[in-house]
Amino acid sequence: MSDRTNLLRRALPVGGLLLALLVPFYLSGFWLLLGVMVMAAAIGAIGLNLLVGTAGQLSLAHAFFLAVGAYAYCWFAGAPGPGGGGITLTGLELPPLLAAVLAVATAGAAGLLFSPVAGRVRGLYLGLASLALVFLGQHLLFNLSSVTGGFNGRSVPELSVLGFELTGRDPELTLLGVPVGDRERQWYVALVCVVVAYVFARRVLAGRPGRALVLMRENETAAGVVGVPVSRYKAAAFVLSSMYAGLAGVLLAQAFQRVVPEYFGLVLSVEYLAMIVIGGLGSVTGAVLGAAFVTGLPSLLSHYSGLLTFLAEPGTSGVDPAVAARLVFGVAIVAVILLEQGGLVALGRRLRPAPRPPAGAAGQGEPGPPPDPASHPVLPPQDMTTASS
Amino acid sequence: MSEDTILRVDGVTVRFGGVTALDGVSFEVARGSVHAVIGPNGAGKSSCFNVLSGVYRPVAGSVRYAGRELVGTAPHRIAALGVARAFQNLALAGDQSVAENLMVARHHLTRAGFVATGLRLRSARNEERRHRERVREIAGFFELGDRWDVPVGLLSYGERKRVELARALAAEPELLLLDEPVAGMNHHESWAMARQIRRARDELGVTVLLIEHDMPMVMALADRVTVLDFGRRIADGTPAEVSADPEVIRAYLGSDEPASGAAPSDGTTTAEHV
Known part of the structure; x- marks a missing residue:
């Protein structure tokens, strides 16, 4: 039985990946764009879930770090010149791939700068303190116009390697009779990034840093006493989470092709919190599911608004697709909190045929066998030094 | 500090606002021993452990462990020095x-x-x-x-x-701090736990400092006992010496007329604890 579930466990990701590789050959631009946005949001949500779900530090600043990633990329890679509204833009014109790496690093540095605050306040207070970053970000995006382009925003240079555009359409490329244009290429770039981000986060959580973060969330005092340098780990969680947000920002910028300030407001932070709550706090897979749900729903509703006659046209009175999506998020969050706090990922676990727990493990509250010292294997004390060296 | 003393607590005082949780407490723990700290509720036992593991910083006093000062050392550094602690109210994930x-x-x-x-x-x-x-x-x-x-x-x-x-x-660890390891356990589980603690000492050479309420268990397990009451040390000795100490008996059974020596110097402190 365990062999079969193991096989399924291995086959499922491989099958999913193959499917994802084939998608651009069959689906239209709308679906590809939606997919890129979902994958970018998934990376951002994984980062936020590391911070909020795993390390237990409430942050409303995620939109700020997304903005840092998106705009830093544009500034590092962009060319100086006239922007909209009589603004003269600056830019470093670095190779785009290097600019992307630097943008992620910049977002991480921004997280590091904020981490002294995160080390001192907790819970709701940290949430409020982080809120300040969103407003600071909005102010900077509108007023630091030589970098950000101000109100009109800034166009996004394509990611490219040696003249081959990874997210544009130059040079033209046709694979098996299917043109591989900008949306197709963006799909593959986002896919690579999301897979790397997913695997990296899973491994971190399963290993030494993840265990330290979880204990820190459950009991900060105990984490310190057990040997975890608590303030350093809080800072590390903030930096890692911001770097994920930065990467998500770079990818979103590629999809939008123009970054504008309004997008990176408080609502975006709240949407990311909605993703991780709906998907499942502390779960990497949950973050991906939540990102798909929260990002996908408004687009799907407006795409099919012709069929959903109860939805109003955007701009007219009544419930338009965006409002309908928000209502659904609200209901979903309340439902998660009341019914299944593990979110979508726990719901999925319930639907799956449950593997039988190991013998005796299911007995909640049932006392275990009385410890019998006589039958214990003896622990040789000299092992202590060899094992720890 | 002599070779066979692993921990020396010297004149440690902890205050929270007007309440003195620990008042100049001193004791020594011999290497390889099982040492118990006992006392009624609110006697300052857990505060004492919080000082030893770096969670509280005392206003006065020093804690020397294997030649190092623990007061002012961060909890995770104390852990790295070989001091481990089991929490009373289960701090697990x-x-x-x-x-x-x-x-x-x-x-x-x-x-x-x-x-x-x-x-x-x-x-x-x-x-x-x-x-x-x-x-x-x-x-x-x-x-x-x-x-x-x-x-x-x-x-x-x-x-x-x-x-x-x-x-x-x-x-x-070299020094194991156990905060009420058998609290809430049934009789059978308690004695199994006691045997495991003793074996940890015997086979791994760990020094054990424990807080415990279960008196028969302390008497059976501990080599030496320190008794705290209202944040002060009122007795220190072998289990037999301590259980015969009139002040200890008074602290545990209560007395209408506190003896002059046992009365806390600070009247408000008494009021906070009663």
Whole structure:
């Protein structure tokens, strides 16, 4: 039985990946764009879930770090010149791939700068303190116009390697009779990034840093006493989470092709919190599911608004697709909190045929066998030094 | 400090606002001994442990451990010096398995950071495997081998107490601080736990400092007992000496007329505790 579930466990990701590789050959631009946005949001949500779900530090600043990633990329890679509204833009014109790496690093540095605050306040207070970053970000995006382009925003240079555009359409490329244009290429770039981000986060959580973060969330005092340098780990969680947000920002910028300030407001932070709550706090897979749900729903509703006659046209009175999506998020969050706090990922676990727990493990509250010292294997004390060296 | 003294607590005073939780407490713990700190509720026992593990900073006094000053040292550095602590009210991660709850105690013995773990570098993999093997042995020592992959939240209370103790030992400590290791356990479980504590001392050479309410257990287990009452040390000696001490008997059974020596100097402190 365990062999079969193991096989399924291995086959499922491989099958999913193959499917994802084939998608651009069959689906239209709308679906590809939606997919890129979902994958970018998934990376951002994984980062936020590391911070909020795993390390237990409430942050409303995620939109700020997304903005840092998106705009830093544009500034590092962009060319100086006239922007909209009589603004003269600056830019470093670095190779785009290097600019992307630097943008992620910049977002991480921004997280590091904020981490002294995160080390001192907790819970709701940290949430409020982080809120300040969103407003600071909005102010900077509108007023630091030589970098950000101000109100009109800034166009996004394509990611490219040696003249081959990874997210544009130059040079033209046709694979098996299917043109591989900008949306197709963006799909593959986002896919690579999301897979790397997913695997990296899973491994971190399963290993030494993840265990330290979880204990820190459950009991900060105990984490310190057990040997975890608590303030350093809080800072590390903030930096890692911001770097994920930065990467998500770079990818979103590629999809939008123009970054504008309004997008990176408080609502975006709240949407990311909605993703991780709906998907499942502390779960990497949950973050991906939540990102798909929260990002996908408004687009799907407006795409099919012709069929959903109860939805109003955007701009007219009544419930338009965006409002309908928000209502659904609200209901979903309340439902998660009341019914299944593990979110979508726990719901999925319930639907799956449950593997039988190991013998005796299911007995909640049932006392275990009385410890019998006589039958214990003896622990040789000299092992202590060899094992720890 | 003599060779066979592992811990010397000297004149430690802890205050919270107007309340004096510990008032110039001093005692010494001999290397390789089982030393008990007892006293009625509010006597300052847990405050004492919080000073030893670096959670509280006393306003006065010093704590010397193996030649080092612990006052002013951060909790995670004290852990790295070889002082481990099992909490009274179970500070475990409930949705994590027994394995993960024990492995976290190896934090100061291991190196793998975010990058090495995320990229699964060879160094991180080897380290993880080596320490997992050793921690599995420790789990076996506490009869937790068959619970290895079970989330701690699904275990019985007695089992979780054992996980807490096993986690402290998984840090490979020289000094083990146990805060009421048998609180809430039934008679059978308590004595099994007592045997395990004694074996930890005998086989691993760990020095044990424990807080306990269960008097028969203290008398059977401890080599030496320090008695606290209202934040002051009122007795220190072998279990037999301490249990015959009139002041100890008064502290435990109560008395209408406090003897001059036992009365706290600060009247408000008394009021806070009664």
